[in-house]
Amino acid sequence: MRIYNRYILALSISFAIVTVLFAVRGVKNITVYFSVFAIIHLASTTLFVYFNPKARRALVPVTFAVFLGFMSIVILKIMEMMRG
């Protein structure tokens, strides 16, 4: 199995497990789901160190977008907490 297939499969399985676990637990906040998805995405992309340079470059904008989304959630939460 190609390394790209393993990467996609790892992401899909992780996302599916998180969604099922959170749904069973009754988590109703979508930002919690997205934050965990973002962490999984960033961690998996880092862990698959043997991607060729072309793939790594192709994934940079995706990783950046995910990181930006995650940071937006964090900033919004901090602002919410500061407002009391």
Add this chain to the structure above:
Amino acid sequence: MSGKSAYRFLGTSLLAGGVILSPFSYFILKSTPLVALGVSSLMLGITCLALQRAVPSVSSEASFAFLQIAMENTAALIEELGLSTKAIYLPASRRDGTAQAIIPLLPNTKLKFDRKLPGRLIVCYGPNPDDIGIAVSTLGSASLKNLETKPGTNAIEIEDALSRILVGSLDLATSVRVIVGEKKVEIEISGPKSHYDNIWFYRCLGSPLASIVATITAEALDKAVMIKSEALKKNKSHIEIEILN
């Protein structure tokens, strides 16, 4: 469907599914887990579309056909010339910028590759008239392009370079272990997808796996190397590389 179009199809389908499912689940079904499913589908779709840019547009069947033709031509040349000596793998610095292997016409144990050799098919590598060999490009020569920087001389750096090529780029193995000695380098490749056959071509240049390993080792150490032995034990390929000078 080629690899590239398969990723494009999967990416577009997941992206479309995510775009439809997320707002539908949020506004109509009011189900957070389904919104999350849509979001994860969107993320996977975008990742697949990004990855399809890295997948080569040439199918693996076409690549295999090109490789087979190249190997058959080199094998015919070696057999026709009656070369039976083991190839010596040289780093790019000893050739005209391309790492290549030299098959000496006669077995010679006192080879010295301390100068740059001309970038020709038939090369004279020593002071004697018999010091002539055939210089050929190998699988490893092409694979080196997948490395961003030249690997370092220690075992970890060689292991990292080999893993990037054999595991990441070519998908020929599952993991690689390297032990660097004073006169030899031992490499253990787990889950190899190419094996050694006792054919003339492999006896000269080694199996495709050993050839890649030898080229990268020569490049990393910046020294001429030779494949000393290769064996398959318990689905692990053990390759021993001899450092020449």
